[in-house]
Amino acid sequence: LLSFATSLESSKGFPLVRNINELPQSNYGREGLSHITLAGSLLHGMKEIEVWLQTFSPGSRTPIHRHSCEEVFIVLKGNGTLHLASDVHGRYPGHPKVFPIFANSTFIIPVNDVHQVWNTDNNADLQIVVIVSRPPVKVFIYEDWLMPHIAARLKYPYYWDEECFDTPVRDEL
Amino acid sequence: LLSFATSLESSKGFPLVRNINELPQSNYGREGLSHITLAGSLLHGMKEIEVWLQTFSPGSRTPIHRHSCEEVFIVLKGNGTLHLASDVHGRYPGHPKVFPIFANSTFIIPVNDVHQVWNTDNNADLQIVVIVSRPPVKVFIYEDWLMPHIAARLKYPYYWDEECFDTPVRDEL
Numbered sequence: 423l424l425s426f427a428t429s430l431e432s433s434k435g436f437p438l439v440r441n442i443n444e445l446p447q448s449n450y451g452r453e454g455l456s457h458i459t460l461a462g463s464l465l466h467g468m469k470e471i472e473v474w475l476q477t478f479s480p481g482s483r484t485p486i487h488r489h490s491c492e493e494v495f496i497v498l499k500g501n502g503t504l505h506l507a508s509d510v511h512g513r514y515p516g517h518p519k520v521f522p523i524f525a526n527s528t529f530i531i532p533v534n535d536v537h538q539v540w541n542t543d544n545n546a547d548l549q550i551v552v553i554v555s556r557p558p559v560k561v562f563i564y565e566d567w568l569m570p571h572i573a574a575r576l577k578y579p580y581y582w583d584e585e586c587f588d589t590p591v592r593d594e595l
Numbered sequence: 596l597l598s599f600a601t602s603l604e605s606s607k608g609f610p611l612v613r614n615i616n617e618l619p620q621s622n623y624g625r626e627g628l629s630h631i632t633l634a635g636s637l638l639h640g641m642k643e644i645e646v647w648l649q650t651f652s653p654g655s656r657t658p659i660h661r662h663s664c665e666e667v668f669i670v671l672k673g674n675g676t677l678h679l680a681s682d683v684h685g686r687y688p689g690h691p692k693v694f695p696i697f698a699n700s701t702f703i704i705p706v707n708d709v710h711q712v713w714n715t716d717n718n719a720d721l722q723i724v725v726i727v728s729r730p731p732v733k734v735f736i737y738e739d740w741l742m743p744h745i746a747a748r749l750k751y752p753y754y755w756d757e758e759c760f761d762t763p764v765r766d767e768l
């Protein structure tokens with residue numbers, strides 16, 4: 423009695439239900455990273471949330487960074503560490519707390535806290551779902567944990583948003 | 596050289612990194628559902644995004660519903676269907692399009708579109724990550740696809756938010 427949709431296309435030219443295995447992935451110039459935007463501001467017209475699927479090869483990591491949006495992680499596979507400096511009142515982040523992260527764990531990054539995620543496993547990939555609010559993300563990057571907050575460099579557009587910013591597609595979203 | 600965090604507690608009394616296997620889950624009165632709030636407005640003080648992990652037993656489904664927030668799904672396990680009525684200009688949703696959904700697929704529900712997710716598999720659970728903006732979610736529920744939009748019933752607080760609304764904990768968030 424159910425009729426399957428004859429057109430699988432959404433209004434933006436993407437299939438509504440997408441096979442993640444068939445979505446474009448890239449390291450966007452970052453060694454050891456595989457990034458897929460599951461739901462994106464520039465890519466899909468999202469206004470309030472953005473969702474990524476990221477895989478970090480053994481030893482790879484995010485930059486040390488902060489952003490003034492909410493961020494939630496779900497670890498699907500692997501093991502690693504979350505490094506988090508919560509003192510936003512100091513002149514620089516300082517020595518971070520280190521939390522083990524593992525498959526089937528979840529964590530919320532407090533807004534503006536400086537943080538970094540590492541794959542510390544020697545053999546296995548670390549696969550995570552990352553959700554951010556207020557896309558596209560505006561990220562401040564630190565070279566190390568002693569870099570003053572005011573010296574952190576704004577990386578905007580962020581790695582995977584650079585391509586879209588360069589194309590006129592954005593005007594159609 | 597790394598020192599692990601001596602306290603795993605976040606400022607709200609939750610461990611910062613949480614084992615999903617140890618988080619509270621319930622069906623909240625809905626047959627066949629297992630719901631876990633991974634990051635919640637009432638539970639964790641989220642202001643812009645909320646993240647759920649839900650498992651639907653064979654044959655179970657969400658209500659037919661709409662909401663004026665963004666919503667993203669990631670299917671982790673199982674098979675089912677997304678039923679989606681995109682005509683927001685009619686008096687009622689009408690016959691929905693039906694899209695197959697499957698493990699490792701993802702989809703975005705357009706804001707205010709009436710939709711329903713079914714586990715159509717006879718044997719296996721359907722496990723999904725659900726992300727919504729503007730929490731706590733305000734949901735309008737339809738008894739069937741021919742119910743007029745104006746007759747849809749606002750269910751607020753939603754199933755898993757009811758407990759928290761009843762307790763004074765909310766004032767502390």
Ligand SMILES: [Zn+2]
Pocket residue numbers: 487489493531537
């Ligand atoms: Zn971050």
Ligand SMILES: [Zn+2]
Pocket residue numbers: 660662666704710
């Ligand atoms: Zn929904």
